Amino acid sequence: MNATLIESWQNANGAGLSYLAGLALLVGLLAWLAVEVFRALLRLNGERIQQKVAVEKLRAQLQETRLRCREAEQAEAGWNGIRKFSVFKKVTQCDDVNAFYLKPHDGRPLPAFKPGQYLTFQLDLPGRDKPLIRCYSLSDSPHQKDYYRVTIKKEKNPPDKPDVPPGAGSSYFTDMVKEGDILNVKSPTGHFFLDMTQTHPIVLLAGGVGITPMLCMANAIAASGSKREAYFFFGVRNRREHIHKEELEKLAAENDNIHLHVAYSKPGEKDVKGKDYQHEGRVGIELLKEVLPSNNFEYYLCGSGAFMKSLTDGLEAWGVPDSVVHFEAFGPATVKKKAAAPTPAETSHLQKVMITFARSNKTVRWEPGLENLLEFAKSQGVKIDSGCCAGGCGSCEVAIKSGEVDYLKKPDATPNPGSCLTCVCRPKNDLVLDA
Ligand SMILES: Cc1cc2nc3c(=O)[nH]c(=O)nc-3n(C[C@H](O)[C@H](O)[C@H](O)COP(=O)(O)OP(=O)(O)OC[C@H]3O[C@@H](n4cnc5c(N)ncnc54)[C@H](O)[C@@H]3O)c2cc1C
Numbered sequence: 001m002n003a004t005l006i007e008s009w010q011n012a013n014g015a016g017l018s019y020l021a022g023l024a025l026l027v028g029l030l031a032w033l034a035v036e037v038f039r040a041l042l043r044l045n046g047e048r049i050q051q052k053v054a055v056e057k058l059r060a061q062l063q064e065t066r067l068r069c070r071e072a073e074q075a076e077a078g079w080n081g082i083r084k085f086s087v088f089k090k091v092t093q094c095d096d097v098n099a100f101y102l103k104p105h106d107g108r109p110l111p112a113f114k115p116g117q118y119l120t121f122q123l124d125l126p127g128r129d130k131p132l133i134r135c136y137s138l139s140d141s142p143h144q145k146d147y148y149r150v151t152i153k154k155e156k157n158p159p160d161k162p163d164v165p166p167g168a169g170s171s172y173f174t175d176m177v178k179e180g181d182i183l184n185v186k187s188p189t190g191h192f193f194l195d196m197t198q199t200h201p202i203v204l205l206a207g208g209v210g211i212t213p214m215l216c217m218a219n220a221i222a223a224s225g226s227k228r229e230a231y232f233f234f235g236v237r238n239r240r241e242h243i244h245k246e247e248l249e250k251l252a253a254e255n256d257n258i259h260l261h262v263a264y265s266k267p268g269e270k271d272v273k274g275k276d277y278q279h280e281g282r283v284g285i286e287l288l289k290e291v292l293p294s295n296n297f298e299y300y301l302c303g304s305g306a307f308m309k310s311l312t313d314g315l316e317a318w319g320v321p322d323s324v325v326h327f328e329a330f331g332p333a334t335v336k337k338k339a340a341a342p343t344p345a346e347t348s349h350l351q352k353v354m355i356t357f358a359r360s361n362k363t364v365r366w367e368p369g370l371e372n373l374l375e376f377a378k379s380q381g382v383k384i385d386s387g388c389c390a391g392g393c394g395s396c397e398v399a400i401k402s403g404e405v406d407y408l409k410k411p412d413a414t415p416n417p418g419s420c421l422t423c424v425c426r427p428k429n430d431l432v433l434d435a
Helices: 002-077 168-176 208-224 245-254 285-291 305-317 344-351 373-379
Strands: 082-094 097-104 118-123 132-137 148-153 182-189 202-207 230-236 258-264 298-302 325-328 354-357 362-365 397-402 405-407 419-421 425-427 431-433
Touching (some): 097 168, 132 148, 132 168, 132 208, 148 208, 202 208, 208 230, 208 258, 208 298, 230 245, 230 285, 245 258, 258 285, 285 305, 298 305, 305 325, 354 373, 373 431
Parallel strands (some): 202 230, 202 298, 230 258, 298 325, 354 431
Antiparallel strands (some): 082 097, 082 182, 097 148, 118 182, 354 362, 397 419, 405 425
């Protein structure tokens, strides 16, 4: 009996213990599961927060990249209208020639430009009711991202006209503009530039202050690391006019592919041949024939009218095709690209064209021999403002009330709709101008 009782007590106790053990296991399991779920939730939450932070970071990076892209696009495209630049350095080069280093006043990036292009300045000269507009070529490398540089020569009065004032714009720069001044500047422009994607050897021909776009081209070649062969001829009177002398010599010394040939037409007593200059005399076709291995080059010219005329004539006689000769005129073009001669029908049509200067109340017959409307207006005593006389600065723009014009070459400046740049166009038919 006792044994039975003990056995049943033992059985009951065993089942209770098993039950308790099972319960404890279940509770433990549930607790472990709860902890794991809690941990997983914590991890998920952490991951979600991290993802959110990463997404925010990406969004910020995307915005930053978009901003940089927009800035780069703006920098590439230039700016519209006028931008303020401050002169942070003015360096005298030689007699009446100064280099001006310009930084954008807004501190934003500078647009890239093509070597050979120029800046247009709107100058507020004392005593003038309208700004004076003048163009100056960029003279430093386009790889120079921090500043622009122009090099300006003060234009004296013509020797046969002692009573007229010296050049207004260049005198203002030379005598008045100083470090810290702010200038109004239009975006770099111009069709005369060196195509840096090409590798054909080039000849740079510069006379006097015409060195500026050429120096820019040579600087661009050197800064790009290109091995493009460049013969660089520079003609001045003597050392007193040797603009950017040290920079030129450094360029030639550091770049085997840039061959510098400086010619002095009137060397000074202390000027040393072989050191300051290589040739005595002018830069002419004979010098080119003496130095160049052949005539198989692309040619870039800038200098006085006489300089360019003599060289373009010489190159033509040497068998150099017109298509590889490029030039920039700092004033009214003295070299004319050969245009197809007008047909007799065109000539007789132009002889009948009538020009009306509405404001001046004048109607006159066009003279077919004339180059452009600006010249014609002046010959008729009609005053039209002018600046570069090369279609670049826009000073001579006049509204066309009726009629059409023809451009001899595509102007650098774009005239406003319904207007024309009188320095580089001729009438196509009867014209009424707002002048
Ligand atoms: C695309 C381009 C790039 C250029 N780049 C450069 C450059 O890098 N560096 C540079 O130095 N120049 C450059 N120039 C030339 C520059 O734009 C100016 O034409 C030059 O500085 C002369 O302008 P000015 O206002 O000083 O002279 P202006 O006032 O236009 O006078 C011109 C001449 O006329 C004379 N004159 C004034 N009044 C009379 C009168 N009543 N009768 C007769 N004559 C008179 C003056 O004495 C002077 O000799 C460039 C021109 C162009 C078109």
